[in-house]
Amino acid sequence: MSQSKARSSKTKNTPEFNAAVAQFTSVTNASQKDAIKYIQKYGKAEVAINAYYNDPDVVSSSGKGSNISGMNQKLNTLFDKYKALGDDGENISIEGTLKLCEDLAVDPEDVVLLAVAFELKAPGVGEFTREGWRDGWRSLGVDSVTGMKNSLTRLRRNLSSDFTYFKKVYLFTFEFARSEGQRSLAVETAQAFWGLLLPQAVEGGALARIEIDEDEEDENMAQGGPGWSDQHTQLWFDFLNEKGGKGVSKDTWNMFVSFARSIDPKFKTYDPEAAWPSVIDDFVEWAREHGVQDL
Structure with a gap:
C-alpha cells in the first residue's frame, strides 16, 4: 500500500485521530469536516497544519481563503510594528528582532531562533523580510505573538529530536x-x-x-x-x-x-x-x- 493510501485510510474515532483533529481545528480555525480530510491525508497534525496553508486542493472550503487573508493582515500588521523600530528599509532589522525576542520571552541567543530563522527564510542574523515573515508564520499556523510564542516549543522539540529537521536548520x-x-x-x-x-x-x-x-x-x-x-x-x-x-x-x-x-x-x-x-x-x-x- 502506498504511503498516501495508508494515510488516507487512517482509522477515524481513535483517540490519536481525534486528538489530531482537535489540534488541527484549534490552530487553523478550520471546520471539523476539513480537519478530518487533512488528517486522513497527512496523518500527523503538524504535517496537516503546514499542508493546510500550502495545499489548497485538499478541500474547497469557502472559508479558507478569507481565513488566510485574515492571517496575512494580522501578520503584516505585526511585521510593520517590528520594522518600524529599525532603519533597514523594507525589512525588520536587529532592533525589531530584539523587540520580538522580548515579546516572545526568549533570549536572542537561544538556539530555537535558528529554527525560526529557517522557517521565515531570514536572509541574515536579526533580519526578516515581509514575505518570509508572513509565509513562514502562516505555514506554522500562527498569526499572533501568543501563537508565535507557543510555536517555539514545537520548533525546539523538532530541532532537538528530529534529525531530518535538525539537518535542514543546520545546513x-x-x-x-x-x-x-x-x-x-x-x-x-x-x-x-x-x-x-x-x-x-x-x-x-x-x-x-x-x-x-x-x-x-x-x-x-x-x-x-x-x-x-x-x-x-x-x-x-x-x-x-x-x-x-x-x-x-x-x-x-x-x-x-x-x-x-x-x-x-x-x-x-x-x-x-x-x-x-x-x-x-x-x-x-x-x-x-x-x-x-x-x-
Whole structure:
C-alpha cells in the first residue's frame, strides 16, 4: 500500500485521530469536516497544519481563503510594528528582532531562533523580510505573538529530536551566518553556531549515532549505540583553536554533522579512505593523540 493510501485510510474515532483533529481545528480555525480530510491525508497534525496553508486542493472550503487573508493582515500588521523600530528599509532589522525576542520571552541567543530563522527564510542574523515573515508564520499556523510564542516549543522539540529537521536548520545556518561576500565562516563564528546547535541535538537525540548502510536510505539507518557528546564538541573546538586556519568551508560545515552522527565515541571505526574533508581527517588523528580514547 502506498504511503498516501495508508494515510488516507487512517482509522477515524481513535483517540490519536481525534486528538489530531482537535489540534488541527484549534490552530487553523478550520471546520471539523476539513480537519478530518487533512488528517486522513497527512496523518500527523503538524504535517496537516503546514499542508493546510500550502495545499489548497485538499478541500474547497469557502472559508479558507478569507481565513488566510485574515492571517496575512494580522501578520503584516505585526511585521510593520517590528520594522518600524529599525532603519533597514523594507525589512525588520536587529532592533525589531530584539523587540520580538522580548515579546516572545526568549533570549536572542537561544538556539530555537535558528529554527525560526529557517522557517521565515531570514536572509541574515536579526533580519526578516515581509514575505518570509508572513509565509513562514502562516505555514506554522500562527498569526499572533501568543501563537508565535507557543510555536517555539514545537520548533525546539523538532530541532532537538528530529534529525531530518535538525539537518535542514543546520545546513541553512551556514548561509544565514556567512558574511556577505565571504565563501567560508570565520572559525569563531562557526564555533558559536556549533555551540548552539550541537548540544541541543545531543541532548534531544537528533545526533544519536547511526550505523551507515550504503544500501539503505537515511531513514532506514539503525541506531548504533553511544556516539557524539558535548565532550567531543569541546575536543573539536580545542582542535580548531590549536590548528588555526582562516575559516570553515561550506563542505566542512555540511559534512561535519554526518561525521558527528556516524562516528563511535573513541573514533575506532573512522575510515580515512572515506570522502571526508581533510580537516576532519586531521581532527581524528589529532583527537586520538589528545584523549578521545578517554571519553
